[in-house]
Amino acid sequence: MPKLRMTDIEVQDAFLRQAIKGSAAYYQLNVNEQASIAGCTRATWYRRLNDPSDFSLYELRKMVRRYKWDSKTVAAILGVREGDKWDV
Numbered sequence: 349m350p351k352l353r354m355t356d357i358e359v360q361d362a363f364l365r366q367a368i369k370g371s372a373a374y375y376q377l378n379v380n381e382q383a384s385i386a387g388c389t390r391a392t393w394y395r396r397l398n399d400p401s402d403f404s405l406y407e408l409r410k411m412v413r414r415y416k417w418d419s420k421t422v423a424a425i426l427g428v429r430e431g432d433k434w435d436v
Contacts, residue, residue, distance in 0.1 A: 387406065
């Protein structure tokens with residue numbers, strides 16, 4: 349059976365998981381430390397990783413600050429191309 353193309357949400361979730369995995373490896377953090385950075389319990393952390401759309405803005409902001417993610421990483425997680433103009 350052919351592999352189906354990932355939806356935009358699935359791509360964004362994959363970017364977030366990859367950013368978390370890479371940052372955890374770089375800073376040599378275990379699961380408990382990662383959960384602490386996000387401000388949640390270990391069980392909640394695993395639930396969030398299974399469904400990244402459940403991460404709160406507060407948790408994402410804490411991770412962005414702690415892991416020092418650049419604008420390119422954050423834009424990929426949010427599904428925004430850098431340089432896109434916003435219509436307000």
